Amino acid sequence: MIRKIFLFALLFLLFFSSQSVIPQDRIVTELQEGWKFAKGDIPGAYLPDFNDSGWQTVTVPHDWAIEGPFIRESDGNTGKLPWKGEGWYRLNLAIPAESTGKRIYLLFDGVMAFPSVYVNGEKAGGWDYGYNSFYIDITRLARPGKENLIAVHADTRPHDSRWYPGAGIYRKVRMITVNPLHVAIWGTYITTPVIKPHYADVRIATTVNNSEISDREITLKHIIRNQSGNKVAEKETKGRVPATGSRVIETTVTLQNPRRWDIIDPHLYSVETLILTGEKQVDSYMSDFGVRDIRFTPDNGFFLNDRRVQLKGVCLHHDLGALGTAVNRRALERQLEMMKEMGVNAIRSSHNTPAPELPELCDIMGLLLFDEVFDKYDAKADILDTTDFEKFAQRNIHNFIVRDRNHPSVFIWSVGNEIGDVQRNINNGFQRLHTMVNYVRKYDPTRPVTLVCDNESSASLRHFDYYDIHSWNYGRRYKLARQMEPNKSVIISESASTVSTRGFYELPLPEKKNDFTKSLQVSSYDLNSPEWAEIPDDDFMWQQEEPYVAGEFVWTGFDYLGEPTPYSSYWTRANGLSAYDDSRSSYFGIVDLAGIPKDRYYLYRSYWRQDNPTVHILPHWNWENMKGKPVPVFVYTNGDCAELFLNGRSLGVKCKNPKSENSVERFRIMWRDVIWEPGELKAVAFKEGRQTGEAMVRTSGKPVTLQLTPDRSVIRADGSDLSFILVEATDKDGNICPLADNKFEIRISGAGIFAGTDNGNPRELTSFRSSTYPLFNGKAVVIVKSTKSKGEITVELISEGLKPARTKIITQ
Secondary structure, eight states, rough: HHHHHHHHHHHHHSSSSSSEEEETTTEEEOSSSEEEESSOOTTTTTTTTTOOOSSEEEOOSSSSTTTTOOTTTTTTTTTSSSSOOOEEEEEEEEEEGGGGTSSSEEEEEEBBBBEEEEEETTTEEOOSSSTEEEEEEEEEETTTEEEEEEEEEEEEETTSSSSOOOOOOSSOEEEEEOSSSSEEEEEEEEEEEEEEEEEEEEEEEEEEEEEESSSSEEEEEEEEEESSSOOOEEEEEEEEOOOEEEEEEEEEEEEEEEEOSSSSBBBOOOEEEEEEETTTEEEEEEEEEEEOOOOEETTTTTEEEEEOOOOEEEEEOSOOOOTTSSOOOOHHHHHHHHHHHHTTEEETTSSSSSTTTTHHHHHHHHHEEEEEEOOOOSGGGTOOOOOOOOHHHHHHHHHHHHHHTTTTTTTEEEEEEEOOHHTTSSSSSHHHHHHHHHHHHHHTTTTTTEEEHHHHHHHHGGGGGGSSEEEESSSTTTTHHHOOOOOSEEEEEEOOOOOOOOOOOOSSSSSEEEEETTTEEEESSSSOOTOOOOHHHHHHHHHHOOOOOEEEEOOBBBOOBSSSSTSSSHHHHHTOOOGGGGOOOSSOOOOOTSSSSHHHHHHHHHHTTTTTTEEEEEHHHHHHHHSEEEOOOOEEEESSEEEEEEETTTEEEEOOOOOSSSHHHHHHHHEEEEEOOOEEEEEEETTEEEEEEEEEEEOOOOEEEEEEEOHHHHHHSSSSOOOEEEEEOTTTTTBBBBOOOEEEEEEEEEEEEEEEEEOOOOOOOOOTTEEEEEOOOOEEEEEEESSSEEEEEEEEEEEEEEEEEEEEEEOO
16 A cells, blocks of 8 residues: 555656645645646637647746836836736646545636636636635546646736736646545644743644535544654544535644744744544645734834834835746745845735745744735726625635634734725725725634725724724824824834935935936935835834834835836826836835845845944945045944045044934934045944944946856755846956946856846846846846756856856756
8 A cells, every 4th residue: 555655656746847745645736837828818728629739838837928028118017018918828637546536626826817717628716816825626527547638717907906917827836636534725723822931722723624425523633743843742632524514623732831933033833634534544734833922012012922023024016026926935035035134024915915935934034924915905906896895805805814824924914005995985995994804803813904004184084993003104194093093003014115226326416305317217325215205214213203113114125017116107207208218117125126235225234133233335436427526425334433434544433313303314324525536435333432344335447257146056956946146247356347237148058047137227128038138237137947957057148348257056
């Protein structure tokens, strides 16, 4: 029997791209390779005998629009990419004969948008919200022992968006094969209602499905293991599951001396849930959870494990830059690593149900998650004129909450963002809000729920009576809500919205925050924001003065495709320009779209990470047209003071002013009139009189070579791991050339493939898949993906007039 099971597992490894096998009673197979794709209205594409030989072969997750081409004359708000349309996916899938008599599910993490799923020519089901996960029982239509056709139709035409949403099967697809008696999809609900220093009660509610025609008596066995894999608790309970039905069986397991999940020690436990009938095991299901306590207080903010934690958060959109919206775990992990290094301890999934990889990584990495399900209650959430709102809310909130509720990183649920008619109670806005909030509380009463608001005067209507926490965007708009209901905590759910272009500096400095020029780039002195927003220093100051504020979520951690404020259609038309002049990606990010930090990154790091010295100087020092003229110099440091040197001459010591009502004077050290001359500019920082570090910039000569720096030189040979290679132009002395715009050609050989490239320029319209790409302000990033072959990847960049550059990546 064991040999048969082993051979059965090997058969699946041959048939499918990747899978995880949880004993023989539950097989989970990721359907990654072998898909065929074509765009358009294609009659008969769901039929088994349809000829798809001329279709494109793709790997899922797949974003059909990210390769472009960019459409210059189209709206920059959604990224100038061809995401509107319909497309078909087909997969020929061999299901082993051993699956006869079992239940077979397809689990989709997300399909943009309005997916319809067909199996062997018959419609199996679909879904109506492109950002949500869903599953379909295909047992009736599947043919074990034969080849099966899975066809998926996606249609983004009814979908509306304020940013680039992507298109197609952009998240994972898995086939789950189980016995008729099994734990349901997302079938465990794990809470810790009692937490003491010496024990914790772990309550496990398990939904067990029974597709047999008779009731079944079962034993449910839970085995809890710590992060090292050691068994720390175990318990059995019995129950009866009705025929062709399901039952929730609840039990409490006591865990001795629990190690708490925390942002400084993200310890995870696992529960293995076994279903036994007599002595026979018929299912095994794994769940992760954490033991942690969260609470909000009206006057002192947020507490994690009885310790006040100021939320230092960022909002993240769901695209991954040059990779588009096709989810890649390593790409998302890299974003989170960069945010943690900056000092971030919390993420907001703005404004949609995230890919399941996000809460998984937040659990592992010790990041709190503000889990948000919708933007607006309209076509941006795929709610159309024909949608039954009540039923839509029930099924989508169910999947959203039930999928994510075991994650200890999730500390609050959000049912929407800046919904004007809901805040104003137009078109039964409060009734719709009440519907959403009630369903959240039905499926998880253990966490607070909120609505993210932006219309300050609407607080007079008391929509906050329907939810738990005041969440407000920008400009201290929470003031009225706080005055009217002081017994609720406050979160700045979007802060700053400062805009800048990485490596771009423009003089003179802006007199007003919303002074923008026809350069169509935004100066990286970090003094610009839209009229309705602010600069980072303002939010720092407000939180210093109002300790009841639990923290902030900066808009945004990374630039993202679409929403190119200020250079969107509104600004360009108002200033005599056309759609051709719209940018294609945002300026809001602390990090640019390619994943290269802007200056602002170090401003946040200097305030949020007092544990680690930060010294950063700006701007670059290549200002040949400013000889003899003043150039402002800013230093971002967590020191108190800094001394500035130009070519070895001291330009004096300056210090922050913690009492200033001008926020930039509290958090930046500034020399506004340094007379430019070529050479070396150096800042030395001090804290309490002791030197903590230094930073310098030098005037560079002409570029002579390219410098390649991989973020990782060893990656997994799994067909999906990535290495992000920073490309920089340097002069003969190794100095970075901050204005270089040289084009380069990418050549990749060996055990990897080219995945994309970007340079962080919000106006760049070269395809992310082009093998020839320009530097922007001296830098770019090339992304390389592994194959399933172990070995070496050789990456070589060729640029006319420059020495070629080469690096190697090991895959293992």
